[in-house]
Amino acid sequence: xxxxxxxxxxxxxxxxxxxxxxxxxxxxxxxxxxxxxxxxxxxxxxxxxxxxxxxxxxxxxxxxxxxxxxxxxxxxxxxxxxxxxxxxxxxxxxxxxxxxxxxxxxxxxxxxxxxxxxxxxxxxxxxxxxxxxxxxxxxxxxxxxxxxxxxxxxxxxxxxxxxxxxxxxxxxxxxxxxxxxxxxxxxxxxxxxxxxxxxxxxxxxxxxxxxxxxxxxxxxxxxxxxxxxxxxxxxxxxxxxxxxxxxxxxxxxxxxxxxxxxxxxxxxxxxxxxxxxxxxxxxxxxxxxxxxxxxxxxxxxxxxxxxxxxxxxxxxxxxxxxxxxxxxxxxxxxxxxxxxxxxxxxxxxxxxxxxxxxxxxxxxxxxxxxxxxxxxxxxxxxxxxxxxxxxxxx
Ligand SMILES: *Cc1c(COP(=O)(O)O)cnc(C)c1O
Ligand SMILES: [Zn+2]
Numbered sequence: 001x002x003x004x005x006x007x008x009x010x011x012x013x014x015x016x017x018x019x020x021x022x023x024x025x026x027x028x029x030x031x032x033x034x035x036x037x038x039x040x041x042x043x044x045x046x047x048x049x050x051x052x053x054x055x056x057x058x059x060x061x062x063x064x065x066x067x068x069x070x071x072x073x074x075x076x077x078x079x080x081x082x083x084x085x086x087x088x089x090x091x092x093x094x095x096x097x098x099x100x101x102x103x104x105x106x107x108x109x110x111x112x113x114x115x116x117x118x119x120x121x122x123x124x125x126x127x128x129x130x131x132x133x134x135x136x137x138x139x140x141x142x143x144x145x146x147x148x149x150x151x152x153x154x155x156x157x158x159x160x161x162x163x164x165x166x167x168x169x170x171x172x173x174x175x176x177x178x179x180x181x182x183x184x185x186x187x188x189x190x191x192x193x194x195x196x197x198x199x200x201x202x203x204x205x206x207x208x209x210x211x212x213x214x215x216x217x218x219x220x221x222x223x224x225x226x227x228x229x230x231x232x233x234x235x236x237x238x239x240x241x242x243x244x245x246x247x248x249x250x251x252x253x254x255x256x257x258x259x260x261x262x263x264x265x266x267x268x269x270x271x272x273x274x275x276x277x278x279x280x281x282x283x284x285x286x287x288x289x290x291x292x293x294x295x296x297x298x299x300x301x302x303x304x305x306x307x308x309x310x311x312x313x314x315x316x317x318x319x320x321x322x323x324x325x326x327x328x329x330x331x332x333x334x335x336x337x338x339x340x341x342x343x344x345x346x347x348x349x350x351x352x353x354x355x356x357x358x359x360x361x362x363x364x365x366x367x368x369x370x371x372x373x374x375x376x377x378x379x380x381x382x383x384x385x386x387x388x389x390x391x392x393x394x
Pocket of ligand 1: 110205
């Protein structure tokens, strides 16, 4: 298969970088970057869009938009997750229609496998043997899983408070686990320090530009599976990389002249981990004061991709909303009992957010009326990864 990736471009100053090297942040814009602030000078993968259009007209294939040639992909299949209707769930919140894209069905049980697939493929192509990552749990268990399939070494920095099942996944797959006494934000810095002194690729989310690009594939799948651009996609947001990746999928499709419409994105955050929501509301960035939520995968004080994510919400005419842990736990049961989907708390947050957005009139109840204005809930992680956070049944 031909590869249409042409170069990286800085999302802030536009400086271009050749596609073959290992690049993280723009050297000019990241001069003032220090761990503990949102990333500066994040790079975007740019493609030869007219050539993609030609190839797509011959044979639509999401791999045309891949920055790494699929010949380097790990052998374990990632993505191609089901998109299906959830009529009982739709009725329960007064919507005529509701769709679920279930990414909990990826190899390690989370959406993170999409980014890991591309970063591991990048390591295979470059002949680099070691990949390091910071994680709240899922990025790490994902990297451990995908790296194992090609025999690459995964080095993980994760908070010791991560859900036990996620820490076990990391170890079962043979990765080196460094438990960090502290938060995810501390782990992020530890992984950056490690990669500065070791020959490796750093998979930190948002920092390695292919994490955004890898995370776009679900957006491309949604377009191919439904044959159109949905009205709304509801996305749980921690660092903002999934949201930005989904947005980039539709931007890439637009640049290729394959669509002329963007889906509106509803970003859902936990009450105490709401830096991107506040930034979108006020136009000013501030860290989340003190993240403390059962939704560990979206518990982030300083979202890595805050700037690009807020731009993506705005560009898509989207919105951002907060939900409480109690709302998340109720939504988790609703998803399980009305749709048959057991999602971890962070992805149950999507349903909680949608419910609230409909109730508040942010999304009209007439949305989702026809298949042309479908609403899609993105389910990002499997409920079995964190059973301790399920509401008590006593
Ligand atoms: C990582 C993760 C998220 C949030 O993704 P970001 O790119 O950090 O915004 C949501 N749900 C699950 C299950 C995750 O693992
Ligand atoms: Zn720059």
